[in-house]
Amino acid sequence: MPRYVALLRAVNVGGTGKLPMTELKAMCEDEGFGEVQTYIASGNVVFSSKLGAAKVKAVLEQRLEAYAGNPVGVVIRSADEIAxxxxxxxxxxxPPNYTVAIFLDEPPPKDALKQIRGQQDEEVRLGKREIYVAYGSGMGRSKLKIPAAVKGTARNINTIAKLAAMAAEG
Incomplete structure (x- = not known):
């Protein structure tokens, strides 16, 4: 059965979108997902499902909207894709804690790098359905604006490594 990583957008970050990970795990189990594990309280869940990625995304977004009362973006990657x-x-x-991948549903636009504003010591590269950013002085000081990343959700390399390892365990 395929293994997936679901990354929720704007959950438990800066006081927005409060969702206990126990609730997220229960939602996934209620939908029939197997081997459900959450990782840190920022909306990361690893599981197995017979459903395809698009159906998993739709089911989770519907369930989360019912819970939260407003849309919650979900990005899905298979175990192979997260690796x-x-x-x-x-x-x-x-430094892996200063480097992120911003996960998108679609490939970033070809001109995404030209749209960037406020770049200082950050390095930015496009991936398949990600935008990678190395924050030289850290995210907290950055003024970087990436319009193509507005609907994405970022995870640092340490978190991605942990999620890839969890997804590979299944």
Whole structure:
């Protein structure tokens, strides 16, 4: 049975979108997903399902909207895809806690790098359905604006590595 990683957008970050991970796990189990595990309280869940990725996304988004009362974006990656994102990191020498992949549903537009504003010491590269950013001085000080990433959700390389390992265990 395929293994998936679901990444929820704007959950438990800065006081928005409060969702206990126990609730997220219960929702996934109620939908028939197997081997459900959450990772840290920022909307990461790993599970197996007979459903395809698009159906998993639709089921989770519907369930989360019913729970939260407003839409909650969900990005789905298979176990192989999350491992590929980790392996494709174009900044292997950058600190993993200062380096993120911003996960998107679709490939980033070809002109995404030209739309960037406020870039200082950050390095940005496009991936298949991700935008990678190495924050030289850290995210907290950054003024970087990436319009193509507005509907995405970012995870640092440490988190991606952990999620890839969890997804591979199934």
């Amino acid at each position: 590929a994102v980790l392996n494709a990191n174009p900044f292997p020498k950058a």
